[in-house]
Amino acid sequence: MPGSKVKFSAVLALLASLLGLLFSSNSTLDYAKHLDRRLHDVHCSFIPGAPATSEAEACRVAMYSPYSALFKEHYWGGVPISLFALGAFAFYAAFSVYLLVYGSRAPRRAWQFFGFVSLLPLLASLVMFTISVTKLGTVCKTCVGIYISSVLLAVAGALGALSSKTESASEPRIVVGPVLPLVWLISLAIVSLVPALVYAASAPDERPYITNCGELKVPKIKNDEFVKIATTRPLQPTLLFEDPLCPTCKAFHERLVGENIIEKLDVNLVLFPLDSECNWMLDSALHPGACIVSKAVLCGGNQARQVLEWAFEEQEYLTRAGKQGPDTLRAAIKQKWGDTMLKCVDDRKTDTRLNNHLHFASDNNIPVSTPQMYLGSRRVCDEDTDLGLRFTLGQLAPEVLK
């Protein structure tokens, strides 16, 4: 049948664009919801239209990563890149409708243009997929939805462009001049920007809220010292409460490292393991074994940062070991750091040091959660340590971002 491949390509392009619109809408909605600084479930499913869920770690990792948005220092959370996808897919959907209505008579140049620009989302997807795999170590399902849409769109574009060359039309094709593709390209650029411009123009001012999360009452730890985390250019006095077996602490640490922030922080660390074995503030252990690993960090001395980063790198294994019992965990510590470290971990004085750290948390009545960041004595709100990190640092410690 003349023009059937072209029609099929247009239908496929429309479906791919609508799918892309749906996934990028979900992603944008998740982002926008968080502008209220509250906790929300996140869409994270291959199934289009699946509801948001709290089990969405990979999508949260992607959302909190530096690659999820632009202009993070100027807008709280930044301008999510899904907005550009939203605009672009709107354009592709409209252009698919245009091609579909034309059917087999669609101008060849229109298909050539579409074949070319339909590669752009695929290229963007390839870049984002590579970042996900190499930098984040996880792939978010909603992002995969966008990647699939991009692949389908590219396939549809290529197929349509090829078919328009080879297939004979039932009626003569329309011929368009060379200027029109340029107009379409400009339209694509403008339409891709529209949702982002609307978002940026209507985003609320978060500045009044970033200083409202309290201050330390007791600035120094009694009878003890904080753990010093060595950094290359310590500028901003910072206190971190961390649990080496807490995945959120790991993600936070990776963000600080990934965004080249940590090197400009003068970091004092307070160990706050969420493990009832040493932490009386919990009824049951959230991270079994965290007390022992915290003691290893305390014993790290000048190498405390290396021990902490080792604990984060090996977190899955150490968490499993922690569930098996203290001996497995102690063996892991001995294997990596040697007998001297283990002796220190088993020393009563280290128990007392860890207890002093926990009492410091208790003296300051901090929330029982990790991680927590204090710039000087001012507490950085939880939501400002993830989505709003760069914006908040830009406001409270701009030298850190320079």
Place this chain on the structure above:
Amino acid sequence: MTQPVRPGFGAGAASHMPVAAAAGLGAGALFVIGAAIAVRIWVAGAAERLTTPEAEQPKVAVADQSEVGYCTPQFKQVLERVLHSCGLAEGDSRRGCQPADVKTFASISDDDFNALFTPLKDRGAVVMFDEGEDKLDVKAQKLLEDKWFARKGARYFFVVARASKSGNQAKNRALSHRRANSVMFHLNEVASDPEIEQKVGLLWLGNEFAQLSKDYCAWPSSRGDVKCDEAAINRSAFVSWVDCRL
């Protein structure tokens, strides 16, 4: 979105052109305006929630010293009186309370006083002494250290020293005082804690107040392997962290 057809093309193709362009433009407008409105609504919704406090704030646990079941109002009342009367709360130089003080501020009977400490059976221990002696033996030292280093979330460490069921009151008072001090001295040696004075509450009861019955022989002690009777259990100092907030 299109340019005019070239002359000589069929009327069908020409008639499709404005329809296709209109459909494309219409769909474009629909999708773009729809996306823009959706984004505006989502952001505005978040902005409104931002300025509107949550009706039910999520409860967040706050770090604090431990507080366990035995911290009854009566127990806390006695605890508070001990802290104030024995100089702990103010951190002044006065150290400890003697029997007359305890009797006065506790305002409770001997049995009720002892009953208050019953829930501390597993948290604390009885450090035992030789007759007429105030020296801690090795087992007593070890038990004392074990208890001291198992602080967890407690703020105050109590030492309740006794002397003997029989004998001269003044001598017993002095002996129980020396026993309390022995405990304190040893803690000072092992704890390396400059704020130990603000943590340890000393009470010495001589043989005048709240003496222990033989039942207390079943409590964890430094001489669990030795025969215990009422006389032996009172040659002791009961030590324990107290997990109560005041």
